[in-house]
Structures are given as structure tokens and as C-alpha cells.
Amino acid sequence: MKKVFGVLFLAFFLVSLGLPAMAADTYKIKLAYVVPETQSTHIAAKEVFKKYVEEKSGGRITVELYPNGQLGGDRQAIEAVQLGTIQMTIPAAAVLSGFEPKFQVFDLPFLFKDKKAAYKALDGELGEKLNAMLIPLGLRNLAYGENGYRHITNNRGPIKTPADLKGLKIRTMENPVHMATFRRLGANPTPMSFGELYTALQQKTVDAQENPIPLIYTTKFYEVQKYCSLTGHVYAATVVLINDAFFNKLPKDLQKIVVEGAKKYREEQRKMATKQDMEMLAQLKKAGMQVNELTPAEKKAFIQATLPVYDEFKDKLGADLVELAKKANN
Numbered sequence: 001m002k003k004v005f006g007v008l009f010l011a012f013f014l015v016s017l018g019l020p021a022m023a024a025d026t027y028k029i030k031l032a033y034v035v036p037e038t039q040s041t042h043i044a045a046k047e048v049f050k051k052y053v054e055e056k057s058g059g060r061i062t063v064e065l066y067p068n069g070q071l072g073g074d075r076q077a078i079e080a081v082q083l084g085t086i087q088m089t090i091p092a093a094a095v096l097s098g099f100e101p102k103f104q105v106f107d108l109p110f111l112f113k114d115k116k117a118a119y120k121a122l123d124g125e126l127g128e129k130l131n132a133m134l135i136p137l138g139l140r141n142l143a144y145g146e147n148g149y150r151h152i153t154n155n156r157g158p159i160k161t162p163a164d165l166k167g168l169k170i171r172t173m174e175n176p177v178h179m180a181t182f183r184r185l186g187a188n189p190t191p192m193s194f195g196e197l198y199t200a201l202q203q204k205t206v207d208a209q210e211n212p213i214p215l216i217y218t219t220k221f222y223e224v225q226k227y228c229s230l231t232g233h234v235y236a237a238t239v240v241l242i243n244d245a246f247f248n249k250l251p252k253d254l255q256k257i258v259v260e261g262a263k264k265y266r267e268e269q270r271k272m273a274t275k276q277d278m279e280m281l282a283q284l285k286k287a288g289m290q291v292n293e294l295t296p297a298e299k300k301a302f303i304q305a306t307l308p309v310y311d312e313f314k315d316k317l318g319a320d321l322v323e324l325a326k327k328a329n330n
Contacts, residue, residue: 029064033090034067040276046065081138093237094106095174104177110233126324139241142241143266148235148273149232149235152233162186174191179191210234217284226290
């Protein structure tokens with residue numbers, strides 16, 4: 001019996017020694033973002049990134065999703081990723097300007113002629129240069145997703161000329177380029193957290209807002225805004241951020257899975273976002289929103305009115321980055 005007991009004790013001891021190693025080999029990723037479950041960011045995070053990473057890692061990585069700003073707005077989520085209290089977030093790229101000002105290059109008005117040009121810049125040299133600037137901040141960008149082109153909604157009337165924006169109190173992100181753009185157009189830009197926006201529109205704290213179609217629809221801004229003008233003044237990218245220290249602690253095979261999962265997410269999410277643009281614009285019209293598109297001549301007036309923004313920020317952003325962005329249109 002002593003021998004049997006000794007063998008059992010030894011077996012138990014050896015197993016207990018292995019438990020810490022087994023526990024250390026499993027990882028949890030908390031992934032947070034402000035958009036609701038109906039928006040493409042969440043759908044692709046759930047159906048592509050989470051599914052791919054968990055399956056390919058054989059359960060060594062689990063991904064927990066926190067939509068609807070459950071863990072704070074974009075800025076708070078980025079700060080939490082820096083601190084390591086959460087591991088990942090997918091914020092609007094524009095919000096990164098508060099952490100690295102050169103990210104404002106994406107927010108120059110009417111910068112990309114179409115989505116193809118935007119993808120070329122984001123996935124190419126410009127995106128790589130900007131990604132490198134995040135590492136010293138404790139952040140790593142795994143991929144660029146999209147929110148789409150930003151458009152203006154308000155209750156005063158259709159926006160067809162810059163004069164239609166004169167004196168309009170419009171909510172913007174806390175982004176200097178966005179704010180400068182709307183000042184040039186005669187509006188009164190008012191920075192505010194996205195989570196506070198619906199109530200601010202409802203209570204008429206602000207008169208207008210600007211966002212991509214899927215966010216206008218999924219956040220139900222059509223309930224508190226009557227007019228939607230398809231200005232397409234800024235192409236809005238998103239970034240798939242991960243805490244750099246957490247990423248570096250992952251074994252190489254798991255790093256590869258996370259990177260591959262982010263790329264698969266990017267491709268699918270962009271397709272979803274484009275599809276949602278069309279479907280949700282139709283839903284906005286069905287909900288009673290009055291939608292107007294700009295003619296080429298009308299759009300040209302907006303482009304001309306905002307050209308000084310490029311000169312205003314050229315030195316701060318770096319002429320090389322601005323030229324790299326423009327080059328993507330060729």
C-alpha cells in the first residue's frame with residue numbers, strides 16, 4: 001500500500017507541476033469597440049476574427065467581444081489597451097490623432113477619390129509608416145478596417161453648398177483636422193464622445209453630426225435627424241489595435257494566428273461595410289430621412305473651400321506623408 005500511495009503521490013505531484021505551464025499557455029483577448037452588434041465591425045469580429053483565432057489556436061486563445069462601448073469610448077478603449085487592462089480594440093483611426101498626431105493625414109478632406117485608393121494607402125507604405133509610430137506607444141496595428149465615407153445629417157435642411165453649413169453646430173470627433181475642415185466650411189464644430197451623441201442630438205445640444213451611413217443607421221440617428229447629405233468629405237478607416245507587450249508575449253505560432261485572423265477580418269469587414277452602405281442608405285430613406293447627393297459641381301465647391309486645410313496641417317503631418325496619401329489616387 002505504501003508503494004501504491006507513493007506512486008499516486010508522485011503522479012499527483014508531477015501533474016500539479018504541469019498545471020502552471022498549461023495555464024500559462026492559454027490566453028484571453030478582450031476586444032472592445034463602440035459600435036453595436038448590427039454593424040460590420042462587430043459582425044466580422046465575431047464571425048471571422050474570433051472564430052478563426054479560437055479554432056486555429058485549438059482553444060489556446062479565447063476572444064471576448066465587448067460592443068456598444070461597454071468598456072468606454074474609442075479613446076478610453078485605446079488607453080485601456082495601452083495599460084493592458086484589455087488586449088484589443090477597433091477604434092476609428094481618427095481617434096489615434098490624440099495619441100500620434102500624424103494619423104490625422106487620413107482625415108484631410110476629400111483625400112481619397114475612392115475606396116480602392118484608400119485601401120492602397122492604408123495597406124501600403126503610408127499605413128506601414130504610421131503603424132511603426134504606434135509601437136513606442138505600446139500599441140500595434142494588425143490591420144485597417146473601415147467605417148466608410150463620412151456624411152452630414154442635420155435638421156435644418158439639405159447640405160448642397162458650403163453656405164448651407166454656416167453657423168451649424170456640428171458634432172465632430174476630438175480631431176483637429178476634422179474641426180478645421182468644418183470651420184473652413186462655416187460650421188461650428190463641437191467635439192463630443194460618440195456615446196453621448198444621440199442624446200445631444202435629441203436634446204438639441206448640437207444641430208448636426210457627421211458619420212458613415214452604417215453608423216447613422218445602426219445608432220438610429222434617423223430618429224432625431226431629418227436630412228442626410230452624402231458629402232463623403234472624409235474616408236473613415238478603423239484600426240485593429242493590440243497591446244504590443246501582450247502580442248510579444250504570445251508564442252510565435254499564436255502571433256501568426258492573430259495576425260492572419262486580423263487580415264481575414266479586414267477583407268471580410270470591408271466587404272460587409274460596403275454592402276451595409278447600400279442596404280442601410282435604403283433603410284434610412286425608408287425610415288423617412290431626406291437624402292441628397294452632391295453633383296460633381298457641388299462637390300467641387302466643398303473641395304475648393306477646404307483646400308486651405310492641407311496648407312494648415314502640412315508641416316505638422318509631414319509633406320512626405322501627405323504626398324504618399326495623394327499618390328494612392330494615381
